Amino acid sequence: MSISNYAENKLLDTLGNNAFSVSVVYLQLHTGDAGEDGTANVAGETTRQTVSFGSASSGSITSSGTVTWTSLSTAETLTHWSAWDAASSGNCLWTGALSGSATVAVGDTFQITSLSLTLD
Numbered sequence: 001m002s003i004s005n006y007a008e009n010k011l012l013d014t015l016g017n018n019a020f021s022v023s024v025v026y027l028q029l030h031t032g033d034a035g036e037d038g039t040a041n042v043a044g045e046t047t048r049q050t051v052s053f054g055s056a057s058s059g060s061i062t063s064s065g066t067v068t069w070t071s072l073s074t075a076e077t078l079t080h081w082s083a084w085d086a087a088s089s090g091n092c093l094w095t096g097a098l099s100g101s102a103t104v105a106v107g108d109t110f111q112i113t114s115l116s117l118t119l120d
Contacts, residue, residue, distance in 0.1 A: 044074025
């Protein structure tokens, strides 16, 4: 997992009393490492889905619900995800690998039931 350069800078800006918040977080799927800016290996299913998180504790935050993509448009193997501050375009916040790869077919439903982000 990797926090993006954009998010790193925004978090550091808060130390200088510059407010930063993200009202909605969107997840995008990838077929390989998403890279630092989340633009590499984007899955054929380009729709970003919203994800909600509970409160952070001990340097970690965990999603509070299942994220679902229905009627996938492409048959492929999903391996990674990226988190964004917008449904399209926007800024990548974080990237990471799925706990295991998932081969999907056209029309399938894919779900992420739990996602944890950790700062060390």
